[in-house]
Amino acid sequence: MLKEERHSIIIDLLNAKGIVKVKDIAEAINVTEMTVRRDLQDLDNKGVLKRIRGGAQLNNITIEKELSHVEKQSINIELKRSIAKNIAKNISDGDSIFLGPGTTIELVYEYMTASYLKVVTNSIYVFNKFVDDPRYELILIGGSYRSRTGAFVGSIANDTLSRMNINKAFIGVNGIYDNVISNSNEDEGMIQATILDRATEKYIVADSSKLNKHDFYQFYKLENVTAIITDEHISSENIEKYSKYTKLYF
Template structure:
């Protein structure tokens, strides 16, 4: 971790939680050095995470506990996790979007990272239920000129579904479901809370699960975007089986055992980015 002194508390705690889970435990003095904050700040953060039930405090530090299947972090908290992995995944997934095609981008921080990589792909039609994804295209494609805002040639046509906003800035519910049911996509790019052999693709939000089911049914090809920490995680509600997935784009932190399991079940596995020290253990 770099100098994160100015991070919001929620983002800093997300980084701490990621470090605890990745390493299986951390010490307070390690976190103070990595985050460049005081001992007291780290202890307050660990107290807050312990109250949420996601870490257990031990002498001099903290260890992870199993995450509740209904816990749904906000967009800002999730955006601070696995930043390099998400960028690697986004760059690899962007190669799967052909100019002039109709694609769907479901909500989440990895889908947002992918949106940044798709800004220069010409003539896309993008259907999304992510407020952040829609804003990314809108901002990039309407530069302000001397005569006012202008639409860039070849800019994507973006369709934002309506719906009820979730903590991850995703629109879900009957309005979103009806819009998605009426459309057909060449490729769906979808992030997940968790992915496993038994539960398939899952999320802690029941309404989001239903909306995601409609996305999957409306797509000719389903591409899952999931960093290595999502493998083996199970949310409250499953919305697709692995049989419904055409490709998984993940990062090099995925363990060899998980890669073998996935390769047996999916037509395509894309491992993006360089190997990173310490990754790829049995719990990765």
């Protein structure tokens, strides 16, 4: 098992229990306690967790409250516009695209130049941006509605998306930590994982503040995506770190 995979499992255990013992981790991932201690020290050094006698506890600062759609709209608006322009540059005439929920992705419509697209979304806010434009064939995926983000999720949405083939998917996330991509809600994470699996080109949309952070639900590996679309404020250290896993567009 790769170190990144062990780290992901350790974080999952901590998210579930708050505090875990070295012995329990070793049994869960079938490695020696010495290996677990090294992994815990690595994660402690990165600020993910705090080592305690015989185990570890999750730092409270690593999981943040999920903001509502209204709360997110006014945050870093110029950075969001810059990222939205970069998203639009990666969309061509005739593409079938998936646009996930997110206040950055909603802005993409303002920078579209394609004369025809098939646009699939599970976001009511993205849908409302495109709905009156005859250039685009628009498909809204239904399901259980999450009012906090304006997204349709659940088994109906997941089943529908699992039958589609998409040229390009653009997915907003709450955190990228090493090789792990995460967000605040497991239902949205499952939808995002499904559509990424069905897309030929897989783009993760995240401003640079989302790097080196993780949230509640881990749903995809960074090494399996086409690129991260981020902003020009990304540090040289993060460029070096994350370019090992995938391409960076900023």
